[in-house]
Amino acid sequence: MYKNRKAIKALLAFYAIILIVMICRAPSFFTFENATDILLNTSTTAIAAMGMLCVLLVGDIDVSVGAVLAACCTTTGILAKAGLPMIVVILGSLAVGLLLGVVNGLVVTMLKLDAIVATLGLLSIYRGLLIIITKGSWINGLPAGILKIGQGKWFGIPIPVYISIVIVALMWFILNRTEWGRNFYAVGSNKDSARLSGINVKLTRIIAFAVCGIMVGLAAVIYTTRFGGIQSNTGKGWEMTLISSAVVGGASTVGGEGDVAGVFLGALLVSALGTVLVFFGIDALWEQAVQGLIIFISVASYAIDFKKVKAKLTKGGRKA
């Protein structure tokens, strides 16, 4: 909890620096269009990063999200092209996400595998099966009705932005106000004590993976309808984007640490960096290096602050 406030403070400081530099160097950054564009870019990342947060909270990790995204995008595409109503398409994508998430959770908990190894194996299985099923073809030419989800606007703001705000609020409620949320934190902090206090640890971990799958399924609907078509290699390397978003937002890969606000700010930073760097006049070639450097610095800065405070506390003597 405590470390997370540090992460949020550090992120807010980052944003402040970026904004100040922008005001001085590139006032053209501050347009309504640019802001909605950044939020639109953030929406899919933020939604899926919420799912990743749940998995990280219980102390696991899911590196198969890229393949799950591709599977859900394909489902969305196929169902939409079949002319089914929008609600069926959305539910179909969510169901595929849920199914794959539950499979992830079952393999990890039932076979007692390290989450990273299990989801790594499942990543290549999903991707292989997906291409075998779709024969690697691209899907495009979706009906115009469904494209509204990704491309439509209400009051000048893209619909995905509203969806992501609703999801973030919902996740905040689940993590802070429901039993599931508390179980996630408990399991991630200490599996043994969680079990001894009557929490079904395996079920909680499976639920976390399932939530992650559903979130990726929802992100997939937005992704597909926003770009109007998908390739079979959609989502390659996406797991790294999500994990960086969560980690920059103060989530720990060891479990039990992280919250919705931090992860949302993290996702915003990771997705906005590209645009910001363009306005900074940094060559697109260096974008990835700067991105890596910023993730590196932010993560390191949380650790350093944490240590300093700890040293101060031990110097001052522990208070009972």
Place this chain on the structure above:
Amino acid sequence: MIKKILKSNFLILLIVLIVVMGVMSSLSEYFLTADYLLNATRFISETSIIGLGMTLVILTGGIDLSVGSMMALSSVCLGLACQAGIPAAAAVMLSLLVGVLGGGLNGYVVCKLKIPALIVTLATMGLFRGIALGISKGSAIPVPESVYYLGQGNIGPLPVQLVVTTLAYILVAVFIYKSNFGTYLKGIGYNEEVAVFSGIKVTWNKVKAYMLSGFFAALLGVMFTCRVSSAKADYGNNYEMDAITIAVFGGASLAGGKANFAGSYIAAVIIVFIRLGLTTAAIQTEIQSVIIGLILILAVAFNNFVASKKQVEL
């Protein structure tokens, strides 16, 4: 050392290897020919050397996601150094040094800031690849013919890569099984706090493991660049996944303290044989990824099963 190898899952891996070779040779008549297999050793060596570094890091309880990016960075360094007119030998040394330094950075941050290795190397993964992209401007850089030997030459009848990689594996295995270094790494992997209190220099030993991982990734970068005769920043994408698969399939535990170098080598051979064999037999590449994924999960599940049985017996 031999006893240790036999006690592990080495035998199971050998059986899997023989089965794979049997299946592949029935799928394609070219598979079991000397030419084919000798050529395959180039790929096997490239895949296995990156698994060697990963096995070392996993032994300490860490993980190194930056190996693929490090490979690209060292490749680009080699290309740029050659282009700048630096003699070939010095250029190779330079790119290997970059690997050692990058690995050292990973290890130092992991130890000093106490951040999980997964996060640190995730960040440096982006950082190294980004630097490689930035300094090469994203374009392919041809390397001079004087270095081709490292990727295309033969030592006697054997490809250079095979000799280099096998030597590296033997050296590392001897150091791990016969010197204190191995004991230290294992101790750190089992329980870092206990290692600290036993007087092991945890930071320095861990940094050494990450340096070796960076070094081997850079070595792969050099050999790969010399084989395909140009340097590029997008080499080694997803190689970290291959490396983890090899180490874990070979018998390493991500919890640390357990690794099997002979196992890693055989695991690399199996994976490359599956890929090459299925490609030669003109079977969809996607089926390969399904098979490799299944093998990874089943192998690890089986290892865990055996380990839990052993615990019950004790």
